[in-house]
Amino acid sequence: MSPLYAPFLDKLAPGATILDAGCGSGRDALAFRERGFAVTAMEPSPVLARMAAVHCGLPVVIRRFQDLDWHARFDGIWACASLLHVPLAELPGVFHRLAQALRPDGVLYVSFKYGRGEREHGGRRFTDLDGVGLADLLGLMPRLEILKTWVTADCRQGRSDEWWLNSLIKHQSVAMRPRRSAS
Structure with a gap:
């Protein structure tokens, strides 16, 4: 995971506060804690939250993204492979809540x-996004x-034939001006 951690952690000061949002097993919360960051772990699944707390040695807040x-509160939020379980229609509200945090x-x-769209696989719901889809969602967040x-x-x-969209997003202290389209 180090290649994914680097672009994110490089934007944070030593000891910064991180929310591991949808921490799953607690793997990333543990890695950030071991690097000296102040980590809050959050997981919507009570079963996974208990397992994560044991693995990472931190209390895990049981909370859905929508709540x-x-x-x-946080200098950084890490949402690795977790927002993909939020329905597409609810993602704008979730991004708003993440921005507030x-x-x-x-x-x-x-x-x-x-990818693009929503699907069910193995009894679990997924929202797939590509760069354009993510940009369209974030276009609603000034x-x-x-x-x-x-x-x-x-x-x-x-799973070498499966691909992931990764994105690093900054919360601007002042709303950005709308971009003009080139004509």
Whole structure:
């Protein structure tokens, strides 16, 4: 995971506050804690939250993205392979809540399975996004600016044909002016 951590952590000061949003197993929360960051782990699944707390040695807040109510609390938010379980229609509200939880000039990392649309696989719901789809969503958020977007192959065995959209997004302290289209 280090190649994914680097662009995100490079934007944060030593000891910065990070929300691992949708922490799953607690793998990333543990990695950030071991690097000296002040980590809050959050997971909507009570079962996963208990497992993550054991793995990362941190308390894990059980909360859905749709229920986030933190305000200007975090320097960075890490949402790795977690927002992809939020229905597409609910993503604008979730991005708004994530932006509220970030301090001005904070950074947000997100990843989605690369593609477009919603699907069900193995009894789980997925929202897939490509760069244009993410830009369209964030176009509704005047304080969120995409800093970098890149695509990576899935590193897990047997999944080399699956791709991920990764994006690093900055919470602007002042709303950006709308971009004019070139004509």
